Amino acid sequence: MAFEVRDRDLMGRLGRLRTKSGTIETPVFLPVVNPLYQRIPPRRMMEEFKCRALITNAYIIKRHYGDEPMLDVHKLLDYEGVVATDSGAYQILVYGGVETTPEEILAYQRRIGSDIAVILDHPTGWRASKRRAEWTVEETLRRAEAALPLIEGDKALWVGPIQGGKYIDLVERSAREMARMPFDIYALGSPTEVMERYMFTVLVDMIVAAKTNLPPDRPFHLFGAGHPMMFSLAVALGCDMFDSAAYAIYAKDERYLLPYGTSRLKDLSYLPCPCPVCRRLTAEELREMTRGERVRLLTEHNLYISMAEVDAVKQAISEGSLWELLEARSRSHPALFSALKRLSRYRDLIERRSPTPKGKGMFIFDSASLSRPQVTRHLRRLTENYWRPPEAHRLLLVKAPRTKPYGRSPQYRRLLKALEELGEASSVHVCFYDAPFGVIPEELSETYPLSQFEATQPLDRETLEFASTQVARYLEGRGYSQVLLLAGAEEFDALVERVCGEACRRLGIPLSTIRDRDPWNGGRLEALKGMLKGRPLGGLQMGEAG
Ligand SMILES: [Zn+2]
Structure with missing residues (x-):
């Protein structure tokens, strides 16, 4: 040849x-x-x-x-x-x-x-x-x-x-x-x-x-x-x-x-x-x-x-x-x-025909970056090859912290400690939500490219909508018994809250939301602990910005 x-x-x-x-x-x-x-x-x-x-x-x-x-x-x-x-x-x-x-x-x-x-x-x-x-x-x-x-x-x-x-x-x-x-x-x-x-x-x-x-x-x-x-x-x-x-x-x-x-x-x-x-x-x-x-x-x-x-x-x-x-x-x-x-x-063709990336950090500028094979590949794998840990039937979906990998951030460690104190570490599945990937399960947060990307702040509406759609898609068919959402108070958080609400109604799963400008602050974690202990939901639906 x-x-x-x-x-x-x-x-x-x-x-x-x-x-x-x-x-x-x-x-x-x-x-x-x-x-x-x-x-x-x-x-x-x-x-x-x-x-x-x-x-x-x-x-x-x-x-x-x-x-x-x-x-x-x-x-x-x-x-x-x-x-x-x-x-x-x-x-x-x-x-x-x-x-x-x-x-x-x-x-x-x-x-x-x-x-x-x-x-x-x-x-x-x-x-x-x-x-x-x-x-x-x-x-x-x-x-x-x-x-x-x-x-x-x-x-x-x-x-x-x-x-x-x-x-x-x-x-x-x-x-x-x-x-x-x-x-x-x-x-x-x-x-x-x-x-x-x-x-x-x-x-x-x-x-x-x-x-x-x-x-x-x-x-x-x-x-x-x-x-x-x-x-x-x-x-x-x-x-x-x-x-x-x-x-x-x-x-x-x-x-x-x-x-x-x-x-x-x-x-x-x-x-x-x-x-x-x-x-x-x-x-x-x-x-x-x-x-x-x-x-x-x-x-x-x-x-x-x-x-x-x-x-x-x-x-x-x-x-x-x-x-x-x-x-x-x-x-x-x-x-x-x-x-x-x-x-x-x-997108699918580009993903299928692109080689495994060389592990290089990836930049997401706006919705045009969404056709990158790394984005398509993560979403495809999440749909086709990923199962949540079977005993973790309650989904705790939290806004991604600032530090990557998310699963090693001090914020996540505090959260994990709180779950352990409650004896709920195995029944609760922690996933982060972020743009452009949508959902990042805690145990995948260190895999490429989920901790090797930088995105524009704030991202454009089209990218945020794309990512929130991925959140809704993730919820389908996972068999969670409950969704707890720990959300921020920005444009993207509102979109995620909306799609989660729609998806949970459709799937007939209860959804509880804590919303705060800084969802990772100590007070919100206390509220979250209360929610996990099964206090009535009404008192825990937090208002705008704390
Ligand atoms: Zn010249």
Whole structure:
């Protein structure tokens, strides 16, 4: 197998892809290089920008050089790294057709020595009707089928493109059918327009639809993904490779890329970037250069920034912080943040496909953080694999103290002592309630990630509602004979009180509540002891804030 996965985080992977011109690490960004003219010579890309792979266009080479003998794409570009070639599909999208056949361009890519080659697919594009989109899927599958005997045993890695555009059911079908054919790499076609229009939520749906129907042991390429601010999103969803000309196109338009957005050079007072171009020059000096020089230097900056962001993503995977990077980048643009929120639809999938976390502390900022696999995993385990201690039939649900692990906090120790004095330590099950996890049984409070997380204070309403819903879910089917609630007096406590009230009425279990701004103070513990001794409930329903 040419592809080996070495580390994972979320659905992203750090891998190695073996090609006939050497092994490259993934995720990898392939800058699109014009075969006829380069602002940054490919040799410099390798030496100064650490570009170990690039992509160029076999169709343009064929039109320009035709059947020139001994043509080798590495020599043509003066580049010893890995060269991928596209087949002219993009030209079909832009010009409506190409002057070649699928067989011709396939043979041509073999002849010029491409390391990674793409069959000539038929891109769906953004404006295609459903019928037209369906046809592009069928036509691409027909061409893929016809290509198989022609590429069998070839040393290049061959890419099977997935089409379907914004029609998610078509993307699924296209991926399912393509997966039956033994391509080395699978790729999602025609999302360029989706990305240009910043329709990142559609992109999330497209990538998920393709990825979930493809063999996980093969690399997955995203065509036309070029803005560094979306690299972490693409990788988190399982993209191993992407290519784009954005670094050069933006430069021509005098736009300056950053991992958190885009600026026009004319609007910049400073160059907030550590790359050699931006350290050497001021924004003013850059503006005063000749147009050619300015565009060249902007191209260099844009490429530096893109390559550095790939390294940031790789580092995040290796230390298990890809989610943190993804959340930070998502704040760059509302469209990206919408994509982050879209992940809530795929919580179960993300949890199933994410590796065991590396035990790193976890940050919960707001409801967007709820799609983290650690949250889903705790809730799933609580529902599927957790039983309360059988003799502990009375639930004492207390607001989580400030110190973690909750089960080792001085507050909990005092409570435990009080229960022991009453001889009730075994009949009472102490659970903490907290956002975002909902219920944390005392005996689980030291397990990951229940004592290794930090949450914003106060959390947003959506997160608090999510957590209180989890409290209600926890109560279902546990067989408690009584619920005692020791609650605080904030927004979240009121929500928990309400859902507990509803759940206990539904389940026919008695509920007693003590509510206090500081539910852990000594007086409240005395009241709790009284309640456990069975004093009439009426006298113990404490009022607001004591
Ligand atoms: Zn720079």
